[in-house]
Amino acid sequence: MTPIPDSVFWSATLALGLGTFLIRFSFLGLIGGRPMPGWAMRLLRYVPTAVLPALVAPLIAWPAAAGGQIDPARLAGAAAALMVGAFSGRMLGAVVAGMGALYAAQALMG
Amino acid sequence: MRTRGAFVEGVAAGAPFLLVILPFGALFGVVATEAGLDLMQTFALTSLVIAGASQFALVQMLSDGAPAALAVLTALAVNLRMAMYSASLTPHLGKAPLWVRALAAYFLVDQAYAAAIARYSRRPDEPLPRKIAFYFGVLLPVVPVWFLGTLAGATLGARIPPEYALDFAVPITFVAIVAPMLRSLPNLAAAFVASAAALALAWAPYGSGLLLASAAGMGAGAAVELALERRRPAPEAQDERRNAA
Numbered sequence: 557m558t559p560i561p562d563s564v565f566w567s568a569t570l571a572l573g574l575g576t577f578l579i580r581f582s583f584l585g586l587i588g589g590r591p592m593p594g595w596a597m598r599l600l601r602y603v604p605t606a607v608l609p610a611l612v613a614p615l616i617a618w619p620a621a622a623g624g625q626i627d628p629a630r631l632a633g634a635a636a637a638l639m640v641g642a643f644s645g646r647m648l649g650a651v652v653a654g655m656g657a658l659y660a661a662q663a664l665m666g
Numbered sequence: 667m668r669t670r671g672a673f674v675e676g677v678a679a680g681a682p683f684l685l686v687i688l689p690f691g692a693l694f695g696v697v698a699t700e701a702g703l704d705l706m707q708t709f710a711l712t713s714l715v716i717a718g719a720s721q722f723a724l725v726q727m728l729s730d731g732a733p734a735a736l737a738v739l740t741a742l743a744v745n746l747r748m749a750m751y752s753a754s755l756t757p758h759l760g761k762a763p764l765w766v767r768a769l770a771a772y773f774l775v776d777q778a779y780a781a782a783i784a785r786y787s788r789r790p791d792e793p794l795p796r797k798i799a800f801y802f803g804v805l806l807p808v809v810p811v812w813f814l815g816t817l818a819g820a821t822l823g824a825r826i827p828p829e830y831a832l833d834f835a836v837p838i839t840f841v842a843i844v845a846p847m848l849r850s851l852p853n854l855a856a857a858f859v860a861s862a863a864a865l866a867l868a869w870a871p872y873g874s875g876l877l878l879a880s881a882a883g884m885g886a887g888a889a890v891e892l893a894l895e896r897r898r899p900a901p902e903a904q905d906e907r908r909n910a911a
Contacts, residue, residue, distance in 0.1 A: 559702040559729075560701065560702060560703065560725075560728045560729055564728060564734045565703065565707055565728065566707075567734055568724060568728060568734040568737055568738050569707075569710055569711050569714060569715070569724075570714070571734075571738045572711075572714075572715050572720065572724055572738050572741050572742065573714030573715050575738065575742045575745075576715050576716075576717055576720065576741075576742065576745045576748070577771065577772055579742070579745050579746060579748050579749050579752070580745075580748045580749075580751070580752055580771040580772065580774040581752065581767070581768060581771035581772075582749050582752050582753070583749065583752040583753040583755075583756045584752045584755060584756055584759060584760065584767045584770065584771050584774075585764070585767060585768065585771065595888075596753070597757065598888045598891060598892070599884045599885070599887075599888050600750070600753055600754045600757075600884075601787075601852075601887065601888070601891070602852065602853065602856040602883060602884040602886075602887030602888060602891075603750045603751065603753075603754045603783075603880075603884060604754075604779070604780060604783060604843075604844065604847060605844060605847050605848065605853040605854075605856040605857045605860070605883065605887060606856045606857070606859075606860040606879075606880045606881075606882075606883025606884045606886075606887060607747045607750060607860070607876075607880040607883070608776075608780075608840045608843060608844045609840075609844055609856075609857040609858075609860045609861040609864070609883065610860040610861065610863065610864035610875075610876050610879035610880045610883060611719075611747065611840060611864070611876060612837045612840040612841055612844075612861075613860075613861035613862075613864045613865050613879075614864055614865060614868050614875075615837040615840075616837050616841075617865055617868075618868070619834060619837070621834070630834055630837075633834060633838060634837060634838065634841055637838050637841040637842050637845065638841050638845050639845075640845070641841065641842045641844070641845025641846050642845040642846065642848050642849070644846075645846040645849075646846065647682055647842045647843055647845075647846060648682040648685070648842070650838075650841065650842035650845055650846075651682075651685065651686060651835075651838055651839060651842045654834075654838035654841060654842060655834070655835065655838055658834060658838070
């Protein structure tokens with residue numbers, strides 16, 4: 557790691573802050589109260605169940621903390637969170653089960 | 667005040683996130699400090715961007731000596747999913763005053779989106795002021811805790827021992843958010859196709875694989891929904907057909 561020069565840091569941070577705001581504001585800001593077409597709504601219903609799994613699948617399969625290799629303990633944690641979340645419908649229970657299974661698996665595998 | 671109840675329900679919906687946001691924020695504070703950022707820089711980054719994954723990406727790339735423009739573009743690609751959140755919330759919050767929409771957009775984090783869309787899907791006809799109150803209620807335990815966690819990590823500066831595997835708090839949280847939604851065939855299809863595509867596209871430049879895989883998942887969900895409707899038409903659809911005949 558090399559130190560980040562101040563000018564580089566501030567220009568990058570301001571650009572990322574502004575760009576991120578524009579992404580978030582895009583549809584909320586431009587479209588306002590106009591209704592969305594039906595096909596768009598049909599696709600948008602599946603935003604959460606598509607984007608979050610796409611984001612998370614590589615993080616689970618090849619976690620950076622395990623050097624980008626498949627890690628059985630982290631797979632067990634993710635599987636526990638998935639099962640508990642899907643069957644109980646409770647988010648927090650799924651987090652606790654997932655981290656609990658991960659710690660248990662790490663302890664078992666030493 | 668008739669919106670107070672919705673605000674309190676929002677706070678209750680946001681509160682569980684606190685348990686993962688605090689350590690995640692602290693982890694970012696530690697990482698940023700180790701990369702040589704001072705307290706003010708760390709706080710500026712975390713409060714101007716409020717998107718953990720992209721903040722990690724930016725700090726990682728800048729301290730690897732990557733060009734600033736490339737680091738910013740990569741971090742923005744990580745955040746592009748939020749355009750989809752923005753679009754998905756628009757049917758519910760689109761009629762709010764501009765300044766409310768701007769404020770809601772500034773704080774549109776994953777957790778706020780997940781909690782809000784779950785509520786709006788359950789109660790699509792709830793009045794706008796209550797939808798707004800719920801949204802900002804969710805933010806109350808989420809955003810300040812993200813700031814506090816970052817500051818704590820940056821000031822304590824202490825390494826969080828790797829055996830706590832806090833790196834995995836983030837993926838676990840995302841799984842925990844999605845799992846309760848996987849109770850219909852279209853949602854299962856969306857999640858399965860999106861994960862499989864994301865794994866298959868892991869070679870693609872960071873962010874682009876995510877976008878393609880998300881689009882594939884959304885398409886799969888919509889296609890399965892359409893197929894199910896065709897096989898078993900909804901009552902309104904049957905009426906329309908009868909009228910047309």
